[in-house]
Amino acid sequence: MLFHIAYLPRSGADGRVALGRFTRWTPPSGFEFKSHHASSNGQGGFAIVETSSAALIIEATATFADVLDFEVKHVLDINEAVPVLMKANAWIDSLSS
Secondary structure, three states: OEEEEEEEEOOOOOHHHHHHHHHHOOOOOOOEEEEEEEOOOOOOEEEEEEOOOHHHHHHHHHOOOOOEEEEEEEEOOHHHHHHHHHHHHHHHHHHOO
8 A cells, every 4th residue: 555644843842953964764565655745945855665564664653753744645646536426426416316
């Protein structure tokens, strides 16, 4: 499964701590970065990761939880999402008939 993980520095946290920790960190086995991007203002960023285990998301984010706030969302490839959304919209439309 793919996940979008956005993060920002926690209020009062020194972003240099997270940077220093990240340079020494190794992601858990089975947690694969597909892409990882920094914000242009230097305040946080986001990653697309692939994993089959929510426990690995917890393991990875807990490592930085004292200095970063995270928002994690499950994401789908657009070609997989569109038919699902169209089916849901058709069902919603059928309710008003």
